Amino acid sequence: MFEGAQIATLLEELEVTHVVTIPDSTLGPWLSEITETQVQVIQVCREGEAWGVAAGLYMGGASPVVMIQCTGLFESGDALRNLLHDYRLPLFAIVGYRSYLSQDTLPGDTCLTFTEPILDAWKLEYRLIAAPEQFAEIAGLYRSCRDEGRSGVALIAEGKA
């Protein structure tokens, strides 16, 4: 839905300093273009770790974004509880919503069953980005979360319709 150059430019415009990530087939191709910017890419070994790294970056004065697939969101539970709720760190994430755009051709992916309920369960404000025309909404959500000190998730629909 989006090209790496678009995302890289967006992150620079938002003055994001670091992207903490594990790639998937949608997010991964963006990395080469992001690494060509001033934004530093940190690849972690599992997604729960991404929140810890982002938390340290934020407390150290940086402006990180976590970029993971929804499966990694499922893996992240205790880190979310602790860092976003106990410590109230306003961390922002771009989360790939696996199979959202393939529901007709590839039904049965349980990511479609659990992703949004999990976001609700962890009390994470999110915006579903399911069409190219919604690109500007990512920046809008990021800015409102940053300005108000809230965490938030841009949920990027993945797959091919």
Add this chain to the structure above:
Amino acid sequence: MTAAQRGAMPLAEVIGVLHTARRDEIVVTTMGCAREWMRLGSHPLDLVYVPSSMGQATSVGLGLALAQPDRRVVVCNGDGSMLMNLGSLVTITSQRPKNLIVLLFDNGVYEVTGAQDTPGSAALRGGRAVDFAQMARTCGFESVFEFSDLEAWASQVHEVLNAEGPVFGCLHAQPVYENATPKSPGPAWERARALREALDRASSP
């Protein structure tokens, strides 16, 4: 081989040596280390990571080190916590932060829950404990140290704190069996905000 058989050091004294040597480093402590560290007072650049998401202290420390490249960051972690996030050793060495020091306090047990053996302990592995120092070397830590003797630790602590990072120090410590659970020193969100503000002040001209 148990921690005691290996010649492990009293945790409070090991932490005391670090506390005496500490200058203006950020110090992240968790679990039993946090309990002992808090007994020695507080510092604006402390992050007593209690309550924690177990295992995340090394990841938080990495983030701090990358955000504050001109300041040393010391993470005091337990072996049970380390086992929960072994991948962070690989993430750390992929980023190669010269200012990050991971100190692992290895006692072979989950101390704060009643000293049950960890799966890395000698007790659950036919007498052969996981060798964390060797693991750190294999992951690519620039400087690796290991101590079972308090005098050696005390004489080399500055070398450890000033070595080229990423640094890994394995400190064989004796478990504490009573009153082992650390208490949070105050609202976590206030302490996180205070650390960020303290670092902001410290880096302002």
